[in-house]
Amino acid sequence: MSTGTTKLDVVVSDVVPVNDLVTRFHFRRRDGELLPTFSGGAHVVVEMRDGERTRLNPYSLMGSPLDTREYTISVRRDDVGRGGSLFMHRNVKPGMEMVVSYPVNLFSLDLRAKKHLMLAGGIGITPFMAQTAQLAAEGGNFELHYTCRTASLGTYADVLRERYDRRVRLYHDDLDERIELDRLLSTQPLGTHLYVCGPAGMINWVRDRAASLGWPSETVHFEHFAAPQPGLPFDVTLAVSGKTIRVDEQQSLLEAIEAAGVDPPYLCRGGVCGQCETNVISCDGKFIHNDHWLSEEEHRSGKKIMPCVSRFEGRSLVLER
Amino acid sequence: MGITFRKETFRDDFTFRNSPEHIRRFPFPFHEDAYMYAVNIEPHVVGPKGSVLENLIDVDEHYVAEMQDRALVLAEDPLRCQSLPHMTLAGWDLLELLMEQQALGYPEHFTLTRDGDRWRWINRPLGIDDTFTFGDTSTLPYGPMEYITRQSQGDFCILDQRDGNLWMDAGMVTTQADWSLDFDIGMNFFEWHAPVPLAHEKGIFVRALKFLTNIQQGKPARRLNWTMTINPRLDTSPENYHKWGPDRATVTPENVGDKVHLRVELQSFWRLPRSNGIVFPIRCYLIKMDELVTQPKWARHLHRVIRDLPDELANYKGLTRYRSTLVEWLSKLDDGSPTNPGFGPD
Amino acid sequence: MAAKSIISRPVYGTLSPQPGKHHLFITDAEGALAIAEMAGSAPPGFFDDAEIVFIPGPDGKHTAALQALRPAQFHLSPSFASLLPRLRQTLANAHMGLRLYLAGTEGLIGQAMQVALEAGIDHTSIQTEHRGSLARRMQCVHCKGITENVTTQPATCAHCGLLLLVRDHYSRRIAAFQGVCINAEDRSEIPPMEEVFR
Numbered sequence: 001m002s003t004g005t006t007k008l009d010v011v012v013s014d015v016v017p018v019n020d021l022v023t024r025f026h027f028r029r030r031d032g033e034l035l036p037t038f039s040g041g042a043h044v045v046v047e048m049r050d051g052e053r054t055r056l057n058p059y060s061l062m063g064s065p066l067d068t069r070e071y072t073i074s075v076r077r078d079d080v081g082r083g084g085s086l087f088m089h090r091n092v093k094p095g096m097e098m099v100v101s102y103p104v105n106l107f108s109l110d111l112r113a114k115k116h117l118m119l120a121g122g123i124g125i126t127p128f129m130a131q132t133a134q135l136a137a138e139g140g141n142f143e144l145h146y147t148c149r150t151a152s153l154g155t156y157a158d159v160l161r162e163r164y165d166r167r168v169r170l171y172h173d174d175l176d177e178r179i180e181l182d183r184l185l186s187t188q189p190l191g192t193h194l195y196v197c198g199p200a201g202m203i204n205w206v207r208d209r210a211a212s213l214g215w216p217s218e219t220v221h222f223e224h225f226a227a228p229q230p231g232l233p234f235d236v237t238l239a240v241s242g243k244t245i246r247v248d249e250q251q252s253l254l255e256a257i258e259a260a261g262v263d264p265p266y267l268c269r270g271g272v273c274g275q276c277e278t279n280v281i282s283c284d285g286k287f288i289h290n291d292h293w294l295s296e297e298e299h300r301s302g303k304k305i306m307p308c309v310s311r312f313e314g315r316s317l318v319l320e321r
Numbered sequence: 322m323g324i325t326f327r328k329e330t331f332r333d334d335f336t337f338r339n340s341p342e343h344i345r346r347f348p349f350p351f352h353e354d355a356y357m358y359a360v361n362i363e364p365h366v367v368g369p370k371g372s373v374l375e376n377l378i379d380v381d382e383h384y385v386a387e388m389q390d391r392a393l394v395l396a397e398d399p400l401r402c403q404s405l406p407h408m409t410l411a412g413w414d415l416l417e418l419l420m421e422q423q424a425l426g427y428p429e430h431f432t433l434t435r436d437g438d439r440w441r442w443i444n445r446p447l448g449i450d451d452t453f454t455f456g457d458t459s460t461l462p463y464g465p466m467e468y469i470t471r472q473s474q475g476d477f478c479i480l481d482q483r484d485g486n487l488w489m490d491a492g493m494v495t496t497q498a499d500w501s502l503d504f505d506i507g508m509n510f511f512e513w514h515a516p517v518p519l520a521h522e523k524g525i526f527v528r529a530l531k532f533l534t535n536i537q538q539g540k541p542a543r544r545l546n547w548t549m550t551i552n553p554r555l556d557t558s559p560e561n562y563h564k565w566g567p568d569r570a571t572v573t574p575e576n577v578g579d580k581v582h583l584r585v586e587l588q589s590f591w592r593l594p595r596s597n598g599i600v601f602p603i604r605c606y607l608i609k610m611d612e613l614v615t616q617p618k619w620a621r622h623l624h625r626v627i628r629d630l631p632d633e634l635a636n637y638k639g640l641t642r643y644r645s646t647l648v649e650w651l652s653k654l655d656d657g658s659p660t661n662p663g664f665g666p667d
Numbered sequence: 668m669a670a671k672s673i674i675s676r677p678v679y680g681t682l683s684p685q686p687g688k689h690h691l692f693i694t695d696a697e698g699a700l701a702i703a704e705m706a707g708s709a710p711p712g713f714f715d716d717a718e719i720v721f722i723p724g725p726d727g728k729h730t731a732a733l734q735a736l737r738p739a740q741f742h743l744s745p746s747f748a749s750l751l752p753r754l755r756q757t758l759a760n761a762h763m764g765l766r767l768y769l770a771g772t773e774g775l776i777g778q779a780m781q782v783a784l785e786a787g788i789d790h791t792s793i794q795t796e797h798r799g800s801l802a803r804r805m806q807c808v809h810c811k812g813i814t815e816n817v818t819t820q821p822a823t824c825a826h827c828g829l830l831l832l833v834r835d836h837y838s839r840r841i842a843a844f845q846g847v848c849i850n851a852e853d854r855s856e857i858p859p860m861e862e863v864f865r
Contacts, residue, residue, distance in 0.1 A: 400811070484791075501808055501845070503811070504806070504808060504836070504838050504841065504845055505838070506840060507838070507839065507840040508675065508838070508839075511674045511675075512674055512675040513675070514674075515673040515674040515675035515676070515835075515836060516673060516675075516834070516836055521674065559808045559809075559845075559847055560808055560809055561809075562808075562809070562847060562848055562851045563809055563829060563848040563851040566848065566851030566852040567851065567852060567853070567854075569852045570852050570853050642852055
């Protein structure tokens, strides 16, 4: 039985610039029906058809899970990435027909928690938009600490403050405001769960401090979709299907495999879900691992790669695909 | 036209029977002459008309009698239905799933009308017509899981997904094959399967868990499991083992056909949208040997499976005491001719 | 240590110092030795943030060994039942960063863990070490009564009197092994009772 999700045919119902970097996109079902219900923290994979090229990027759903008339995502423009966010910002207009996946949740709330402590950095605020809406509706106990570069780039900070008042704390980098992390982590009641979403550096910092201060790993949840990075082109032999392919500078290994007509399963395309994990049969060169799925030991072993976000530099690579 | 619901019992005088149409739709679980564990999971998609897979949530002629039996079990022992505090949201997910599926498959018997969070549910076979607010527990006579599973055939386990495992944190279990929800609630996937022999060593549960944690919304899966029960008794709980256990010593060559029942569980697995949990309905089908052997192919398959079953499995399934009597009885219906593979009747 | 059996049978480890802000030890009888041994590998000052609660056995040994570790708080309790109100209050007021260490008999570890789970501590984050008796707490699946200090196989339920097979199947939530009627199918079969959980 194959894994992966069902697709949804949607139409872009609105495009709203939020600030200099972030734009929000609204989708409705083309047949006018309600969209599938989702849980706070879920994402969809958005298919972007850009001429010959199809990009598939995961974005967290940020609307209230109680309202399934539309899905909303917020996309931060990345001027040096592979072009997915630029495509969304430049090409996607209201009325355009697109395809998104069914929602998948790899960052779900632990509903046993006596309190939910949320730490967001920058565009990492999006899954918390849905989670706070869900918890507020159920009378859940949460507190959100949100770090942004400047007040004008504090995406949805005003909305959150208005909705949840003192349950939301803001920190602005330009004013040198910093989360007092150790104090915050040491004053939470027993049974609190911690959630962090933001840049990799922030996630690592929070996880590291939480572990040192005695937070068990089961209570610390994080989500960081890696974006596939551009890099030098390389050649790969797919042993099972008997094909040799070239991965271009701006293409991910997974995209190149798919372009050759081979379809590994995936749920996130961001190095988190583990579905596209691929065995390495032989290699002569070095891996550029970019995922959060494989352990450090597995990265060092050179026996596995996550083709959605990781690359290779060297003479030859043979994969079990 | 709709289903004609039988008036029958699963205790005391045991008047449970299958109609001829229901014998032919019985989900016979053996497609060959041998049985061993496997991760026999497949997509839960709609099957042929007239089969138990015609609808994804099956309602049959035993519906009303089964719901009456469940009410009797719960009156005696309310611990058969439990939900840990964090599982209420998943209970609402399950209520939505079962109401939608039953109304979709059997519009003549069930109707669901939704106006925002104002819902009206009509269950004609049980004479229920309730209007309530979805998400507001105070508008229903029971919690959402208990409310809807008092109106749905089969047992239901709701699993919370966290830390890469599944946790049995809620359930309605009154027709179980000898396991205790009260004891197992709160356990993870490996723990509640711990007593099952042989399968752990084969890595069955590791693979099954990997599959189940990846079940996606809108893509349910299913598998069949089986055991045997003496008398058509739905409530074969460990709680009451000292009451029904003696039945196993009552099997004689004369009464095998009437007393011994094959018990098949159609287990399905569904991702729940709001809670991100998994619900695991275990739908139980019973058929007595006299009914089963009306299909000669099933008689041959079953004879060979029971005869050749490893002793550990026979013991785990509780067959040991009457296995030889059953095999002897079935052997007379097996001429030894080759049997076509496949589940269906001849 | 108990022999390896089925997966639901608890597996106990060896106590080791965990990162954390506060350390709560609950121990009975010979469990005290497990803490004393762990202290050898603890960083300096570790017990400055520690509380040790000790239920000594009938011989009253090991109290001095624990006091010698100079924990911030030290409390003696005559039984687990008498310690419960204090433990509940401690956990209700505790913050994240509290680490729990349980050492001693299976009954003590199980019951303390049960209280900790209710307070929101995940069982996998609790350090445990088994010392002393293998006597079991057993729940009768039929009448739901708990029989303490079961040492025989089979065992008689102290509540309903059924003769029970003591399984290895264990529930953290109930803090007990499961007992199931051993001669349900034929009550005249009475297997010999052997002393196996010592």
